[in-house]
Amino acid sequence: MRTHYALLLNCLVLFASCNSSATDQQGKKGDSLHTTIESAAAPNNTLQTAATRAAYSKIIKIDYQKNKEILDILPLLPDSAMATWEWKKEEREGMVRSLADNNQFADTTENFNTITKLTPNYFETSVVDGYWTASLYKVSENHYIVITNDVQGDGYKINAFEVKDQQITALSLDNLIGANPGNLLLKNNSEKCKSVISEEEMGMFTYNLSNPNLISISCYYLTKKANSDCFKGNEVILKFNKNLKRFDFIKVDWRNFKQ
Structure with a gap:
C-alpha cells in the first residue's frame, strides 16, 4: 500500500513540474514576441523620420553664356x-554666380520657383499659384528695357x-505701351462696347x-462671332522701337484661343 502511495505522489510531483515548465515557456514565448514587435516598429519610425528630414535638392543645368544677358539682369x-x-537678391546672385562658374545650380525649393522657360531674352518660372517672367528688349550693348510680369491667381x-x-x-509702363492698350481693340467707342472690357478687371x-x-496683349473673353460689332479683334500686337525706347x-487681329 505504501508503495502505491509513493508511486502516486511521485506522479503528482512530476505532473506539477511539467505544467510549471510549460507555463514558463509560454510566458517566455509571449515576452519574446512582444519584444520583436517593439523592435520592428523602431526602425520603421526611424526611416520615416529620416525621410522627413531629408532636404530636397536637384541640380539644374543651364548654358550660362547662351543666356547671360537675361540671367545677369535678375540680381x-x-x-x-x-x-x-519672395526671391531674395542674395538667392538670385547665388544662382547666377553658380551658373557662371559651373553652368548649373542646386534647386532646393521643390514645386516653387521652378524655371519653365529660358531663352536669351526671356525668363519664366512657376511660383505658388502662378508664374513670374522677365523679358529683355535690347536698345544697344549693355542697354536694355526690362519688363517683368508677376501673375498670381x-x-x-x-x-x-x-x-x-x-x-x-524704374519706368512708367504707360510711356512704353500706352495707358490702355486694350482700347486699341475697340471698333465702337460706345459705352456699351467699352463696358465689355476693362483694364482694371x-x-x-x-x-x-x-x-x-x-508684345502681344490679348483678351480671350472676346470672340469674332460674339463681339465683332464692338471690336476689331481680340489681340493687339506692339513692336519695340529701340530708337524711341x-x-x-x-x-x-482675331486670335483663336484653344478651349
Missing part, C-alpha cells in the same frame, strides 16, 4: 518686381525698367512678353 531687379512672392502686376551699364531705373488681358521684338502699334 539687379528690385524686390518690388516680385512682390507677391486671376491678377497680374507688370513692372518696367531701363538697365544701362548695370544701373537700373483682373485677368481680362493676357500679356505675352516672350518675343524679343514684340517704346512699343509702337502694329495691328489688331
